[in-house]
Amino acid sequence: MGMPMLIRAKQKGENTEVKVLVKHDMETGRRKDEAGNIVPAHFIKTISASCEGKIIFEGELGPAVSKDPFLSFSFKNGKKGDKVSITWVDNKDDSRTDETKIR
Amino acid sequence: MTIMNIKRLLIFFASVLSMCTLTSSVSAQDNTSEEIEKYRELLADGNPAELWELTGEELWYREAGPKNKTLETCDLGKGPGIVEGAYVEMPRYFSDVDKVMDLEQRLIYCRMMIQGLSREQATERPFGSAGNSSDIEALVAYVTGQSRGMKIAVAVSHEKEKRMYEMGKRFFYFRAGSHDFGCVTCHSGENKRIRLQELPNFMNVEQARKSYGSWPAYRVSQGEVRSMQHRLYDCLRQQRCPEAIYGTDLVTAISLYLAKNANGGTYDAPAMKR
Amino acid sequence: MKKIIVSLGFCAASFFAVALVSADQTDKEFEEMLESSLRSKGIVKAEEVLAQDDVQKKCSTSGVASAEDMKAILDSQLATIVYPSDGKYLGDWKAGEKIAQSGKGRRFNDKPDTVNGGNCYACHQISKDELAYGTIGPSLYQYGKIRGNSEEMIKYTWAKIFNAQAFVPCSYMPRYGHKGILSEQQIKDLMALLFDPESPTNK
Numbered sequence: 226m227g228m229p230m231l232i233r234a235k236q237k238g239e240n241t242e243v244k245v246l247v248k249h250d251m252e253t254g255r256r257k258d259e260a261g262n263i264v265p266a267h268f269i270k271t272i273s274a275s276c277e278g279k280i281i282f283e284g285e286l287g288p289a290v291s292k293d294p295f296l297s298f299s300f301k302n303g304k305k306g307d308k309v310s311i312t313w314v315d316n317k318d319d320s321r322t323d324e325t326k327i328r
Numbered sequence: 329m330t331i332m333n334i335k336r337l338l339i340f341f342a343s344v345l346s347m348c349t350l351t352s353s354v355s356a357q358d359n360t361s362e363e364i365e366k367y368r369e370l371l372a373d374g375n376p377a378e379l380w381e382l383t384g385e386e387l388w389y390r391e392a393g394p395k396n397k398t399l400e401t402c403d404l405g406k407g408p409g410i411v412e413g414a415y416v417e418m419p420r421y422f423s424d425v426d427k428v429m430d431l432e433q434r435l436i437y438c439r440m441m442i443q444g445l446s447r448e449q450a451t452e453r454p455f456g457s458a459g460n461s462s463d464i465e466a467l468v469a470y471v472t473g474q475s476r477g478m479k480i481a482v483a484v485s486h487e488k489e490k491r492m493y494e495m496g497k498r499f500f501y502f503r504a505g506s507h508d509f510g511c512v513t514c515h516s517g518e519n520k521r522i523r524l525q526e527l528p529n530f531m532n533v534e535q536a537r538k539s540y541g542s543w544p545a546y547r548v549s550q551g552e553v554r555s556m557q558h559r560l561y562d563c564l565r566q567q568r569c570p571e572a573i574y575g576t577d578l579v580t581a582i583s584l585y586l587a588k589n590a591n592g593g594t595y596d597a598p599a600m601k602r
Numbered sequence: 603m604k605k606i607i608v609s610l611g612f613c614a615a616s617f618f619a620v621a622l623v624s625a626d627q628t629d630k631e632f633e634e635m636l637e638s639s640l641r642s643k644g645i646v647k648a649e650e651v652l653a654q655d656d657v658q659k660k661c662s663t664s665g666v667a668s669a670e671d672m673k674a675i676l677d678s679q680l681a682t683i684v685y686p687s688d689g690k691y692l693g694d695w696k697a698g699e700k701i702a703q704s705g706k707g708r709r710f711n712d713k714p715d716t717v718n719g720g721n722c723y724a725c726h727q728i729s730k731d732e733l734a735y736g737t738i739g740p741s742l743y744q745y746g747k748i749r750g751n752s753e754e755m756i757k758y759t760w761a762k763i764f765n766a767q768a769f770v771p772c773s774y775m776p777r778y779g780h781k782g783i784l785s786e787q788q789i790k791d792l793m794a795l796l797f798d799p800e801s802p803t804n805k
Contacts, residue, residue, distance in 0.1 A: 495631065
């Protein structure tokens with residue numbers, strides 16, 4: 226739900242470089258708002274990336290990662306035109322998937 | 329689980345955390361600035377402001393309001409629908425309203441006139457917060473992003489623009505309130521900082537250009553894209569001033585004063601700041 | 603004289619000839635702009651802020667305040683100094699450090715019962731260990747150690763905190779005592795932070 230992820234996948238020689246900007250509040254559950262009430266925890270638990278259906282990256286984020294996370298990674302055996310898909314699941318069991326094609 | 333990539337992620341975040349550790353002697357200033365610069369370079373690649381720019385673009389082209397229109401006919405000063413290069417010429421005089429407007433005032437106007445929103449709707453939630461994002465900030469991010477790399481060039485040629493500039497300048501030096509603060513208190517000395525935050529000296533052209541040319545910005549401490557309206561709103565709050573009513577002329581006047589002094593600088597926003 | 607006044611002399615930044623309106627019209631236009639753009643919120647009342655006092659009026663200039671104005675400010679502000687009722691100038695430096703660290707108070711998001719801070723570290727270096735200090739004002743590190751604690755020095759420092767413009771017209775330092783930002787006890791605690799040999803400022 227919410228703003229889409231910004232995914233860029235570029236083929237550089239043998240490697241595909243992927244950069245992902247995720248919109249997510251990543252609340253730790255320890256912060257207090259102006260009124261002094263705890264802001265409930267709301268953070269991405271897992272994030273995974275796949276290329277043409279094959280998983281190429283899996284990560285556990287968690288409350289230590291700050292708001293609007295940015296990830297950057299690369300992998301081999303991808304080529305231009307392949308579909309790269311990113312999915313995250315958060316602690317409220319909400320999830321989102323966005324995809325792009327490798328340029 | 330790909331160990332290699334997790335490791336990379338952890339190294340990335342560890343280096344970010346270590347950059348934030350301040351471990352210097354009494355002459356902390358240079359050392360700290362260097363470290364902050366390194367941190368910025370590291371993060372420049374993933375400026376979350378881009379998410380706002382994309383959302384803003386979507387909003388610009390989305391039919392909305394009772395009139396069910398897009399903002400494609402909105403005239404930001406260079407003709408209806410011309411977004412590229414519009415921001416660097418603002419604030420400016422608009423003959424259709426016979427007054428000077430900054431970008432946000434003009435967006436309010438377009439959203440009301442073209443899309444049929446009420447003023448209340450068009451000025452709703454100008455500053456976003458966690459879980460409650462602002463359409464206005466997204467639109468601002470989009471429009472300003474379309475001036476990226478261009479020279480700041482506010483004309484200040486129309487009579488009303490000149491008067492607005494004078495008003496802004498006058499306010500810059502206006503000492504008031506509980507603490508006798510004016511903009512000048514923090515922004516007129518060379519090489520000053522408040523706590524560890526370096527303060528741009530607006531009497532210095534290069535610093536004025538760099539400072540004005542980097543707003544709006546994704547503010548890491550706020551987790552939001554913040555516009556000039558917000559920056560000035562917050563400055564005024566810390567100055568022990570009353571609340572700046574959103575979309576009114578004081579902020580426009582100050583913006584015009586700052587923009588003119590920054591003329592010739594390269595506009596490089598939306599940027600990223602602490 | 604401090605360079606506070608010198609910085610006002612950056613009138614070289616003036617870009618424009620002023621428009622062909624009278625000074626009165628400009629004043630009126632300026633007032634109207636402020637009134638229509640600012641509104642009271644929380645503990646900050648718009649009318650109070652917009653009504654500048656005599657000192658603020660004299661100091662709101664892009665040039666340098668005139669010699670007469672400067673003298674008038676020094677005289678009037680010196681007359682506002684109120685020394686401690688019981689003749690005791692030093693309080694508790696630990697409390698003083700807290701006051702120096704806190705930037706709260708007098709903002710529209712501060713509550714009516716918020717205890718005002720001095721926010722001294724925003725502009726000054728003070729203790730040895732606090733590295734997050736500003737440079738708008740001079741360093742106060744080793745203040746008491748360097749200056750000693752003669753009656754004259756103690757009284758001068760008190761007056762400076764109470765009303766900095768008794769010594770520097772148009773100073774950027776808030777007039778903590780005169781404007782009621784800090785209480786007598788709070789100023790005593792800040793004095794201890796500066797003068798007490800046990801204070802980390804003098805270590």
